[in-house]
Amino acid sequence: MQTLDSVQNAAPPGALASPAVARNTQPILQVLKAHLPAEGRILEVASGSGEHAVAFARALPRTTWTPSDPSDQARASIAAWSAQAGLPNLMTPLALDAADPDGWSALDVQVIVCVNMIHISPWSATEGLMAGAGRVLPDPGGLLILYGPFREADVPLAPSNAAFDESLKSRDPAWGLRDRDAVVAEARKHHLHLTRRVEMPANNLMLLFRKVG
Template sequence: MQTMDPIAATPRGALASPAAARNTRPILEVLKAHMPGRGRVLEIAAGSGEHAVAFAGALPRLDWTPSDSSAEARASIAAWSGAADLPNLRPPLALDVLDPATWPDGPVQAMICINMIHISPWAATEGLMALAGSRLAVGGLLVLYGPYREADRPLAPSNAAFDGSLKARDPAWGLRDRDDVTAAAKAAGLALTLRVGMPAHNLMLLFRRV
């Protein structure tokens, strides 16, 4: 499981992510305003599973399926899910955005991907967009969260330092340019419809399948 935060084991055998603890509430406020009232949601790179439990619990009319390519992450998701015992939270999928053979059938009404794009090679972003373009229903929503570079805004010093630490860990990682992400989405049939500024110099980018 890729993360830049320290991860600690919980008594239930799940993993606890400090980043998830910090950003769950502000992300949820945006989701409440823009997610469909009902339908299938696919979470990409669900990590520890804390977001999946929090969001499925707060949005009970959505059928929530978390996924991750990491077996460690899927075990943690299953542990959190088992403890929560939510009727609308599905077992985690072994989904790799770089391997279409692992992608579930569509259509789904929404997809969400939190803090993956900068901790993965650019090909993963292209794979994510291809997945969204092929599995989202027409008008379906893709939600991204994380730090980005923006041509019309100066990069916050904390994000510049974070970008440097990412590239030191793996040269293929790093903050992506919002316009490059938007162009990749457009190539897959998605249109950027909303940019939401978030705490700690993060963004939420909302796309619709056209």
């Protein structure tokens, strides 16, 4: 499953850079700092270029941050950014595919973070993410955090999100903004319950799910 959506900018040799990272890192970090355990073990699913992983690990030095991506190119980029940063709490990237939860190893994590994946991947990736999170997160209290644009039945779709949705579907018919209620329903199948919805800049959301029985 390919989820990488980055472009090459100034970066270490072998690395990719995504312009979206500069725009959304600080708003995402504000939410993470408010809800992550002080010394948590965090898995990032679909880390893409790896810039978020470096920024989050640097800002949260008492956590252990493990990035992952199914793409060889993405993992090479993550490794390049990691080598440049030299952070002791940033782990080697895992070859983890959200769409294949049976391939997830027995991970010891308290939190899973997934930024900008579910709309740039087939629905099977969301199904796999929920299955994998339900399997490896601790019960009770394990935390899954999603970031990205969503469709919501009770909120008019912003014109920019509508145009983005059309653009995604033109690139791949299996991509596109997901209905929030459908994502919530899929999560509940694996004992993950939506506990917080946070409005973010540029018509994005952060959705926080807790593992409950």
